[in-house]
Amino acid sequence: MNIPLIIVLCYIIALFAISAYARKLATSGSEGFILAGRKLTTPLIAVTVTGLAIGGASTIGVAESAYNVGLAAGWYNVAWGAGAVVMGLVAAGKYRKLNVSTVPELFEKFYDTKGRVICVLSQIVILLVITSLQYVAGGAILTSLLPDIFTLKSGMIMSAVVFIGITFIGGMWSAGLSNILNVALIYIGIIFSAVATISSQGGLENIVLKIPSDIAYLHPINGLGLAVIMGWCAVMMTQTLSLQATVQIACGAKDEKHAKRGFVLGGLLMLPIGFLAALMGIAAKATYPDISATMALPKIIMSLNPIMAGITLAALWAADVSTACNLLLGTATLFSQDIYKRFINPDIDDKKFMRINKMTVVVLGVMTFILALTIVGILKTLLVALSLTTAFTVTFLFTIFAPSVCRKHSAFYTTLVGIFVLVLWTFVPSIRIFSHVIYLEWIVCVGTFLLVAIFDSVKIPDLYITY
Template sequence: MTILSFVFFTGLVAAITWYLTHKDDHDSSKGYFLAGRSLTFPVIAGSLLLTNLSTEQMVGLNGLSFRDGISVMSWEVIAVLALVLMAIFFLPKFLKAGIATVPQFLENRYDAGTRTITDLIFLGAYALILLPIILYTGAKGLVGMMDVPAITGIESQATNVWLLIFLIGIIGSIYALWGGLRTVAVSDTLNGAGLLIGGFMIVYFGLQAVSPGSLSEDWQTLKAAVPENTFNSIGTQSHDTPFDTLFTGVLLLNLFYWCTNQQIIQRTLGASSLKEGQKGVLLTGGLKLLGPIYLVLPGIIAAYIFAGQGIAKDDAYGMLVAKVLPAPLTGFFAAALVGAILSSFNSALNSTCTLFSLGFYKHMINKSASDDQVVKSGKWFGAFIALAAMIGGGMLIGQDSIFGYLQKMNAMYFIPIFAVVVVGILSKRNPPIAAKFGLIAGLAIISIGYFVPQAAELITHYNVHNFHFIGGVFLFLVIGMLIIGAVAPTAEAWSLQDVGAVDLTPWKFAKPVAVLLTIVVIAIYAILADFSVLSSDATTEALNSTSPPAITALPEAE
């Protein structure tokens, strides 16, 4: 029943996606990379949510809550503030410029050299960091959820992870390389419905496993059984996201991710109008408020059910699903989870194709290329990157905390690019040399902090949290760029020109909804907050019991 329900749901999504998109324009660059600028708000919201909602969240974030409790909800709740800023500030500018990629916007603002550097950073990050992690976490989650050794006849977990990495990679490549952005967005939306339903089912059946009573009784049993500060929104220094990091690295990483990350914002760039784009982005913000229920609470339930069994935190979610879900529902949820994996993988792969085709092939290699040649170049490059990602995914076997590893590695390119975009928009006379300084210096400083043992030891010695470190780098880059702009400003002030790509009439409820979402975020933190854990005694106790997650050398794969 598990296998049958898995095959049925997976096949159903594929069939509906084909039916809805097989007549689309897959040959022109506008149709392939931007869905013909035809996306409406339900598809934008569904695709945004599921591109983000993959196994690095389902497995990784629940793994962190398995250890730290509810405080790790910051990754979901703070994201709402970033989505608000995207809808109100960044999206109108991106759609006005009519861009297809973030590097293209930076060429508009600075020069072609800035675009080339940014294209290279994005391509390297997606190929070496994002895509391999998506495949690895997806395979690891499925191995824990389904009895994969019984299906394959292979006992080695590592071998089964390798097999699933290649299976997921091949299927995801077909979606991304054959169908383009609209195929990706439609399949995202369909899988998103399944994953949300499945995620809430895990919570329901998990609470039933805690105590076979009503949900309110189950909830009270869980709250009474777990450690005192499990449901405290305020993280201490021993947690992955201490409270003070919400205002530095956590906020900055969210702002880049939701406002300037090509993989994410590409579906907003394909919006049919500013109004549809804003509605889609803000709807995503509303849905993210539900994230702690299915991305954090299951990890806490797993900590209760598997207490004292010594399981690894990144294995907790898959084991919980296997334990509490009936077999037919396990197959359904596994199919939805595969959909989430495919969504993140093929979205990142589609963005990689877009960056290469429009940033290098059309821009540098073959400036007179036809639309058909541009699209084909993206497909061939995407196939090469997909293969490299499958190999890289297998090399991650043995990482201690894959979600923490992802956020740490993401900072290397998130922070420099976001700094350059923000300064570029706010400072009209900032010169191209300042942007190049921001990109190169930011990448170099964070890399040194991560990979040079002496630098890592120095930062650790002064007890600097990783998120404060990257916040400090961001501030240094912004100040450095502004100083360069003051010393050598451009002769003319930059102005953003409307290219007439879409209707720029804003949604009349955009600002009220944005304010409402911000109030809800503050209210969630206030309701769950117990600031007493930040007192000197509590902090000292936390520091003595667990070393803070400062920057250290990256763990080697076992």
């Protein structure tokens, strides 16, 4: 009897059953599909944000990094949690009050059409990259869980089928409700597996004896260094304030209070998972010193008893599913709302628009799978992509808290310069004067925004400034 296979099949059936129920809730047309009819409560927002954050990067990616640098890799999840808390305290309620659906929509409402265009194209690129990473992690999980059934590529295909199918059926309601199961599974699986893994190897003392001594594997900071960790915090705080996937959750809240509380609670829920995944990555280094770092967490979990291994790897896959569904939905919303409806067919009726949203989910799902075949290095790829959100966050913060500085062309030029900085950082190593591109992005984007205020005399309309 293949116990892990049975557990995975039961989990898949449960996910599609939840999605079928979610489809019945999404009765308010396209808004019901992409924003859950703006009826998400605090607990649903909390698990949806947690599910978005605790994905392939926060589990497989953290263990992959910990396999090489140690416990410090767990700060990735702390950074994500800090970002969610900041989003809750600073921005979630504001987004809900604005009653928009996407970040580009907000850009055009306050600024101009070209600001919306450059924002939507940039956001789509970011989300496509991040979504692709979930296929890589999903394939690694299924390959370890069921090596007689899946290769890395076929595991990625199965992950794609589930990601796309769940999102296609129920949209934001699917993401929210399925995350109740996903987050519960993640906590049960990761906690019990971390304890069992360390105990089975005779405790941390024995693990330390088996790993290289030239790296401070159990030091909370030294493996990466404070500068890198601070860079992670800067990236995650930046992206949570303006990435479409997080903004869309805030826009789907019942009201401002639910939006704020949900993000703060979700941020707190994320904190312990990263260090637990990092501990298992270290244990994998001690037991399997020559495997691929990406396979560190799945490999160590498969050394546990079959039931625990099946539950935990199903939990890791649940983390992947929860993240991918939100990202796919966010990307589809950007295309359908800010490209198709805005520029191609503005008079489309709501029923047809719902079909466009669903078709976009499928098309983008296939595109991200193809992209996933070329991606390596989960955390590094993710953090570079997320740095591009700096321009959006800078624009949003000035819009809400310093509108007198905002000009008609501020959003466009700030985003354009943000893209230019990221391209230079990638291809011109001599400009890398900081430990992470996020610091340069903030300096240049804030500077650009203020320069535009000097040279552009056209202020944004007072009509929209309500804070």
